[in-house]
Amino acid sequence: MPTKGQRTRSAILEHATGLASQLGLTGLTIGHLADELRLSKSGLFAHFRSKEALQIQVLDHAAAKFVDQVVRPSLREPRGEPRLRALFERWLAWDAAQSLPGGCVFAQAASELDDRAGPVRDRLVRLQREWIGVLVTSVGLGVAAGRFRPDADAEQFAQDLYGVMLAFHHAWRLLTDPQAEARARRAFGALLDGIRQTTGDPEDRP
């Protein structure tokens, strides 16, 4: 059984992650966080010893959730298209999760931190590189399994796919375009078409 301090700390990080998805890691404020959790500012602060440490731990907490909800389940799918599709669909669900009222916390943090050097940015960069790496590897394994074209460019696919995700995030959350999700799925399909192995048989599964 975890000790009491560990429990409250988890609760803090969980709530902080949701708040950061809306307000960003800078807009995330210790006083505000303490109020919502009915803790004193100093009591909460004692768990982390600086705001920077809190921000980094929020990123790590979100990354652990992301692996649980998106990466790990998808890696149980067979290599090739099913796995890529799982990664994509689970990312969409992640971006719409109720525990992240502001959507993907990494997308929020990315544009917030891309110009602010420091340990928080460094951590985010590492996590984002790992995520892109998952996409690249997943394409590469599909190629190796003969399900994607041998000349498929995995890094190109990864950047393109992330673009589809970011465009959806933008069109949906800012512009509230009701068709954003349908378009994202079509774009994903078009991306897949570009790397799919073109065998002789004309069957294509919808």
Added chain:
Amino acid sequence: MPTKGQRTRSAILEHATGLASQLGLTGLTIGHLADELRLSKSGLFAHFRSKEALQIQVLDHAAAKFVDQVVRPSLREPRGEPRLRALFERWLAWDAAQSLPGGCVFAQAASELDDRAGPVRDRLVRLQREWIGVLVTSVGLGVAAGRFRPDADAEQFAQDLYGVMLAFHHAWRLLTDPQAEARARRAFGALLDGIRQTTGDPEDRP
């Protein structure tokens, strides 16, 4: 000749736009802005009568620059592919402009404001809708001119193209991937291939 107040106000907005591209419209602070421009906080403040008004005027100022540097010159290109290519290339240059040290200020503001209701967000949404509208119209005119496929989905293309831009912004500014720009160009080419009119003659202009 513009009055003195108008001149300093322009200077303020110009500098504020660059600052907002790095720190966001919230991170943009009146005191910081005044220090850099060697103005007093209250003297600067008097030009706008609230921070919210300043933020909105920063958005408008940036939009005017965007139209000057990206939209208007591109609309002088012939309809179809040249115009779309101009819009894309000029957006890339806009995102890398030295006057915007943090990159496209709208990309920054978008993820910052997508969860904060209010007049600033409303203004940003309007501007972004106009920009997407330019893309949609440009595709539509290409279709009408017979240079793009009649069944081309302009809204789909617009969302996809904006995804390419956002993915570039992300991969370049946060991950500092040196190949981000080359990949963005390849992705743009692939997008164009999807709507290009497939005439009988096999000539394709590079």
Added chain:
DNA sequence: ACCACATACGAACGTTCGTGCTATTATCGC
């Protein structure tokens, strides 16, 4: 049941935030 220690609180620190006043200086039409 006790005691060492982890956990939380309340108050205060110095800064910075946005926003009002009032006074002084600069501009510009006549």
Added chain:
DNA sequence: GCGATAATAGCACGAACGTTCGTATGTGGT
């Protein structure tokens, strides 16, 4: 050049920021 008006500075405010400190209360192993 004068005089009305615009433009800027100076100062102060209440609130919120991250952070520190001393102190109280609770937990958990023995």
